[in-house]
Amino acid sequence: MYSGLHHVQLALPAGEEDRARAFFVGVLGMTEIDKPPVLAVRGGAWFRAALEIHLGVEDDFRPAHKAHPGILVDDLDAVAERLHEAGHHVTPDRDFPGFRRFYAHDPFGNRLEFLEPEDG
Known part of the structure; x- marks a missing residue:
C-alpha cells in the first residue's frame, strides 16, 4: 500500500532561508528545489537529495528536539566530517x-539523524 516517504517537513524562523541554504546545500550537499508558486509566498525552502526536506516558516518557531527525520546515507563518516568542518556537533x-x-x-536546533547500514 505505501511506496515510500516523499518528504519530511521541518520548521524554521521567519527570514532564515539563507541560513537554511547554507546548511542544507552548503554543508550537506543537497539541492534546493523550487517551491510551487502558491506555497513560495509563505516563505521557507525545499531541499532534495535521496529525499526531500521541506522547511516551513513558523511564526512561533520552536525547534524539534525529539522528533526528527532519519536520513540514510552511503558514507556516514563523510557526512560527519562535513558537519564537523562546518562547526556542527555530531553525537x-x-x-x-x-x-x-x-x-x-x-542551524535552527531541529534534530537530524543520519544512518548507515552496518553491512553497507
Whole structure:
C-alpha cells in the first residue's frame, strides 16, 4: 500500500532561508528545489537529495528536539566530517542494531539523524 516517504517537513524562523541554504546545500550537499508558486509566498525552502526536506516558516518557531527525520546515507563518516568542518556537533549513537548512526542539529536546533547500514 505505501511506496515510500516523499518528504519530511521541518520548521524554521521567519527570514532564515539563507541560513537554511547554507546548511542544507552548503554543508550537506543537497539541492534546493523550487517551491510551487502558491506555497513560495509563505516563505521557507525545499531541499532534495535521496529525499526531500521541506522547511516551513513558523511564526512561533520552536525547534524539534525529539522528533526528527532519519536520513540514510552511503558514507556516514563523510557526512560527519562535513558537519564537523562546518562547526556542527555530531553525537554518535550505537543503540540501533544493524546501523551506525549519529545525531546533529540544523542551524535552527531541529534534530537530524543520519544512518548507515552496518553491512553497507
